[in-house]
Amino acid sequence: MSNLKNYLFTSESVSEGHPDKVSDRISDMVVDSFISGDPYSRVACETLTTTNKVVLAGEVRGPEIKKDELIEKVRNCIKDIGYDQEGFTWKEATKIESHLHSQSADIAMGVDSSGNKDEGAGDQGIMFGYACNETDVLMPAPIHYSHKILRLMAEDRKSGKLKNIEPDSKSQVTFEYVDGKPSK
Numbered sequence: 001m002s003n004l005k006n007y008l009f010t011s012e013s014v015s016e017g018h019p020d021k022v023s024d025r026i027s028d029m030v031v032d033s034f035i036s037g038d039p040y041s042r043v044a045c046e047t048l049t050t051t052n053k054v055v056l057a058g059e060v061r062g063p064e065i066k067k068d069e070l071i072e073k074v075r076n077c078i079k080d081i082g083y084d085q086e087g088f089t090w091k092e093a094t095k096i097e098s099h100l101h102s103q104s105a106d107i108a109m110g111v112d113s114s115g116n117k118d119e120g121a122g123d124q125g126i127m128f129g130y131a132c133n134e135t136d137v138l139m140p141a142p143i144h145y146s147h148k149i150l151r152l153m154a155e156d157r158k159s160g161k162l163k164n165i166e167p168d169s170k171s172q173v174t175f176e177y178v179d180g181k182p183s184k
Contacts, residue, residue, distance in 0.1 A: 010174040011142035015150045016081050017167020023047040026077050030056065030100070033073060037063030045100065051087050054078075057099040071096045082158060082167045134182055141182045146173040 014021055026047045034041035041062025048055040054074055079090035088094060135144040149171040156162035175182045 005178070005180045007177050008174055009140065009142050009177060010172060011140065011146045012170060012172040013143065013146035013150055015167060015169035015171075016154055017083065017169065019049045019168070022049045022078070022081060022083075025081065026054065026056070026074055029073055029077050030060075030070065033065055033070065034060060034062040037065070049088075052089070052094045054094060054096045055099065056097065059102065060100050061102065067098050070098055070100075082154075085166065142173045142175050146171045149173070 016022070016025065024047075026049070027045045030045040030047075031043045034043045041060070043058070043060050043062065045056060045058040045060070048057075056070070056074070074096050075090045075094075078088070078094065083089055084091065129143075130140070131138045132140055134141040137144060150169055153162060153165065153169055153171075154167075157165050157167070176184050
């Protein structure tokens with residue numbers, strides 16, 4: 001195995017308006033809604049977004065949240081991101097469906113601790129990342145600056161400083177590393 005000291009490293013980031021991020025934001029809101037009512041809530045929520053449609057699906061256990069209240073919170077997420085255009089808006093033109101239902105007893109048994117058994121049930125995810133001293137936030141420079149570009153674009157779009165740009169954006173940053181350190 002060679003000791004690679006000089007290389008290019010690229011990272012990409014998507015904005016808050018990217019469909020994956022919109023879905024993540026809405027799923028996070030659902031989790032927050034249940035946890036704020038009962039810190040022992042269990043929430044497995046998947047969110048799908050497409051042209052003028054949002055679908056929530058999954059299993060929950062926790063306080064009762066009325067479907068209309070949840071749908072209004074979804075609209076608020078979409079509005080806060082900045083979507084109000086043909087094809088996707090926070091207004092009534094976007095249909096929002098909630099197919100959340102009570103958690104099954106079998107799943108509840110798998111995630112609750114009782115007796116002398118290991119807890120565990122749920123999805124597995126694969127992540128790539130590491131902490132380093134290339135930036136003050138301890139992230140590699142390419143991903144840090146890719147995120148920062150999108151954050152600044154969103155701020156300028158929402159303030160009106162940046163015109164004619166919609167919420168869905170992507171940035172990609174490549175750094176050249178020399179002797180293992182960012183060079184340009």
